[in-house]
Amino acid sequence: MQKYSIFSLIKNAxxxxxxxxxxxxxxxxxxxxxxxxxxxxxxxxxxxxxLAKEHxxxxxxxxxxxxxxxxxVGRNTTILRSNYMWDANGLFYEYGMKLWENLSQExxxxxxxxxxxxxxxxHSDAQLNTYSRRGNSMRLNGIDAxxxxxxxxxxxxxxxxxxxSSRFPIFGGLMQPRGGTARHDAVAWGYARQxxxxxxxxxxxxxxxxxxxxxxxxxxxxxxxxxxxxxxxxLCVAGSTSLLAEKLNMNLPxxxxxxxxxxxxxxxxxLDHVVTFGAGHFYxxxxxxxxxxxxxxxxxxxxxxxxxxxxxxxxxxxxxVAMFPNLSRLKMLRTWGGIMDxxxxxxxxxxxxxxxxxxLNCGWCYGGFKATPVSGWTFAHTIAQDRVxxxxxxxxxxxxxxxxxxxxxxxxxxxxIG
Amino acid sequence: MLExxxxxxxxxxxxxxxxxxxxxxxxxELGKEVSDKEWDNFVYLRKxxxxxxxxxxxxxxxxxxxxxxxxxTSTHEIFKTARLDEEL
Numbered sequence: 001m002q003k004y005s006i007f008s009l010i011k012n013a014x015x016x017x018x019x020x021x022x023x024x025x026x027x028x029x030x031x032x033x034x035x036x037x038x039x040x041x042x043x044x045x046x047x048x049x050x051l052a053k054e055h056x057x058x059x060x061x062x063x064x065x066x067x068x069x070x071x072x073v074g075r076n077t078t079i080l081r082s083n084y085m086w087d088a089n090g091l092f093y094e095y096g097m098k099l100w101e102n103l104s105q106e107x108x109x110x111x112x113x114x115x116x117x118x119x120x121x122x123h124s125d126a127q128l129n130t131y132s133r134r135g136n137s138m139r140l141n142g143i144d145a146x147x148x149x150x151x152x153x154x155x156x157x158x159x160x161x162x163x164x165s166s167r168f169p170i171f172g173g174l175m176q177p178r179g180g181t182a183r184h185d186a187v188a189w190g191y192a193r194q195x196x197x198x199x200x201x202x203x204x205x206x207x208x209x210x211x212x213x214x215x216x217x218x219x220x221x222x223x224x225x226x227x228x229x230x231x232x233x234x235l236c237v238a239g240s241t242s243l244l245a246e247k248l249n250m251n252l253p254x255x256x257x258x259x260x261x262x263x264x265x266x267x268x269x270x271l272d273h274v275v276t277f278g279a280g281h282f283y284x285x286x287x288x289x290x291x292x293x294x295x296x297x298x299x300x301x302x303x304x305x306x307x308x309x310x311x312x313x314x315x316x317x318x319x320x321v322a323m324f325p326n327l328s329r330l331k332m333l334r335t336w337g338g339i340m341d342x343x344x345x346x347x348x349x350x351x352x353x354x355x356x357x358x359x360l361n362c363g364w365c366y367g368g369f370k371a372t373p374v375s376g377w378t379f380a381h382t383i384a385q386d387r388v389x390x391x392x393x394x395x396x397x398x399x400x401x402x403x404x405x406x407x408x409x410x411x412x413x414x415x416x417i418g
Numbered sequence: 419m420l421e422x423x424x425x426x427x428x429x430x431x432x433x434x435x436x437x438x439x440x441x442x443x444x445x446x447e448l449g450k451e452v453s454d455k456e457w458d459n460f461v462y463l464r465k466x467x468x469x470x471x472x473x474x475x476x477x478x479x480x481x482x483x484x485x486x487x488x489x490x491t492s493t494h495e496i497f498k499t500a501r502l503d504e505e506l
Contacts, residue, residue: 242466253462255440256491301437304468304492309419311433344462401458 001197004108023189024196029203032229033061035383036221037236038208038244040064042073042184042369043361044236045191046376047383048200054377055384058199061230063223065207069188072238075306075338076369077261077295079274079285081118081179082143085134088394088406089347090141095391096374097143097178103373109190111182112288118179118274119148119157121323123168127278131174138176148173159270159324167322168279179274181285187372210247211358218357234359234383239304239339241362248355253344253400254363258303259295260312262335264327266290275323282319284327291333294320298340298366308337340365345399347406350379350392359383360397420494424477425485425501438474440464441486441506468492472506475499 002008002021012020035051037044040062051057062068080100082093104111122128128147135145149172154162160170196202203225210222211233220229235244239256266289276283284294296316299308313335321328343349343363348371350361361379364371378392388396399405420432445460446452471491476484486506488498500506 240468242464243468246465246467251459251463251465253464255464255466256468301489302440302466302471302473302491303494305494309432309494311419311431400462401454 001193023193024202027201027203029061029063029206029223029225029228030201031226032059033201034059034230035232035234036060036228036230037062037234038221039071039236039238039240040068040192040202040204041071041236041238042069042188042191042372043238043364043375043379044234045069045188045195045202046372047234047236047361047379048376049191049195049198050377050380051384052195052198052200055380057384060195060199061201061203061228062195063206063208063221063228064202064204067204068192068202069185072338072340072364072368073184073188073372075261075336076184077283077285077293078181078184078369079118079179079283080113080182080370081176081274082370083118083120083134083138083145083174083176083179084408085137086406086408087137087141089408090138090143092374092378092391092395093370094141094143095377096371099373099377100182100370101178103182103187103190107190107194109186109193111186111190113180113182115178115180116273116285117175117177118276119153119173119175120276121153121160121173121278122171123279124171128172131172135174144176144178146175146177148175156273157271157275159326160275161323161325168277173278175273181274181287184369187369191372191376208244213248213355213358216354216356218355230357232357232359232383234361234379236361236379238341238362238364238368241341241360245360248353248358250353252360252362252397253349255302255342255344256304256339257298257300257342258305258308258337259298259340259366260308260316260335260337261293261295262313262317263287263291263293263333264330265333267292267330271324277319277323279322280319282316282323284320284324292327292330296320298342299337304339306337306339308335340368345405345407346409348375348395349397350375350382350395351388351397352382352386353397363395420496422475422487422496423499424480424483425499425504426481426483427477430477430480434477434479436476436478438476438484441472441474470497
């Protein structure tokens with residue numbers, strides 16, 4: 001593989017950039033693989049990369065129905081953080097943050113990790129108490145957390161509503177300084193390029209249509225481009241997980257919902273951090289191009305349509321205007337939707353299943369993007385070793401029936417309650 | 419914007435309604451011994467289909483009645499709505 005560097009850039013400038021190697025190949029599917037990963041999104045590509053790099057399993061195929069990076073990894077709001085209270089989440093996502101910090105070097109691809117800090121605003125004394133509890137839990141787990149007062153916040157985010165007539169006055173906030181953003185497409189492409197160079201076959205426009213299971217063991221998958229023999233398959237298909245699970249006669253604790261995001265027209269820099277509204281579900285950051293990147297609630301009903309409706313956008317942006325009144329003067333550039341695999345407790349599932357050789361990676365809810373590296377890392381371990389790693393040992397599929405839910409926020413699919 | 423036909427009030431905008439989830443899920447019978455598996459099925463596990471979906475909606479900013487809707491989850495098209503005591 002051609003390494004990207006200032007020297008390769010200069011060298012290729014002499015040939016008008018016409019001789020760059022392709023970043024990944026376009027192979028025909030083979031008849032047999034050691035591991036098949038379904039889904040060429042961030043999690044699938046990362047899983048294949050760590051299978052090859054950490055576990056030396058290189059006879060791996062990624063089967064993607066459309067094109068790689070065309071699903072939720074290209075539709076999110078690019079936020080990275082590990083500001084969780086429960087150990088199961090905190091330790092898992094913090095391991096992910098450590099992977100993010102070194103990811104551009106590791107992948108030889110600039111993922112534009114920007115540790116600009118993520119601020120959760122508090123609008124009451126009670127909320128500040130809750131945030132200090134969460135902040136303390138984070139620090140006990142070795143995660144950076146800083147409590148901010150109103151005066152400090154005034155200096156950091158001067159355009160927020162600090163007026164005396166504010167409906168939701170800002171009391172303070174909790175900040176994770178290492179939280180921030182990354183360039184989402186680069187994450188998918190960086191993992192794809194490295195996985196390809198380690199021998200992984202990235203097969204696009206190849207839909208999985210069925211599974212072959214004999215005596216409770218997986219023996220192969222059927223695809224739109226022929227049958228493939230394999231003893232291990234990993235599902236990384238986010239909102240479509242239930243559709244594949246149905247082919248295996250499995251019901252999952254998952255509902256698919258549409259989540260919208262939007263960006264405004266580009267403006268000069270005025271927001272240096274990621275900021276979340278504490279009195280509702282709204283957050284925003286400013287992209288490198290100057291657009292305000294904003295998101296909030298699910299539309300709130302089961303959906304496989306990658307588009308939502310206006311009432312949710314209006315609801316989310318009215319919260320945005322309550323937080324930053326000057327947002328009301330911006331024009332919206334575009335809105336879009338992605339299909340979230342909403343688990344019933346709001347936390348993910350990375351586990352084996354009752355069928356030998358079938359592994360599950362789903363339930364990412366609102367937050368799959370930040371988990372891309374650590375999800376791939378732990379899922380690769382689970383597949384290669386046929387057992388969960390300590391980091392994903394709480395994200396079991398059976399936690400719902402045994403009562404070991406991870407109710408970080410107490411929201412799963414049921415956003416209509418609360 | 420979804421337009422939902424409340425069986426009591428007629429067609430109204432989505433803003434007046436809130437969603438109540440999968441209507442095909444059946445609560446285990448009262449007064450009977452219920453296994454953990456049955457509770458698991460009822461509380462957590464869902465078919466989550468792409469296509470036709472029977473679901474509950476609540477006309478929360480209207481007549482406040484619950485009712486059933488048959489909707490396509492891949493297109494958001496609503497085919498039919500019915501009262502709770504009617505077949506859908």
